[in-house]
Amino acid sequence: MPTFKCKDIGMDCxxxxxxxxxxxxxxxxxxxxxxxxxxxxxxxELMAKIKKAIKK
Ligand SMILES: [Zn+2]
Structure with missing residues (x-):
């Protein structure tokens, strides 16, 4: 299941x-x-970061 963590794109979140x-x-x-x-x-550029940070 694709998962995203905000902190993986450098956000303090x-x-x-x-x-x-x-x-x-x-x-x-x-x-x-x-x-x-x-x-x-x-x-x-943020979209590219998000895509890289998504764990499939
Ligand atoms: Zn966030």
């Missing part, structure tokens, strides 16, 4: 999440980024 698919996981991450980090649109 205990958030972690998992989902059945990577697409679903990306949606959860985008929602968290918006609510918790005020990142309304994830820039491409």
């Amino acid at each position: 205990p958030f972690e999440t998992s989902a059945k698919t990577e697409d679903e996981l990306m949606m959860k991450i985008a929602e968290h980024a918006s609510k918790a980090h005020d990142i309304k649109t994830v820039p491409p």
Whole structure:
């Protein structure tokens, strides 16, 4: 199951999440980024970091 931890991209944040698919996981991450980090649109370089940090 794909899993993401916010601290793996260098954030001082205990958030972690998992989902059945990577697409679903990306949606959860985008929602968290918006609510918790005020990142309304994830820039491409951050997206690349997130993808690398996802444990499959
Ligand atoms: Zn976070």
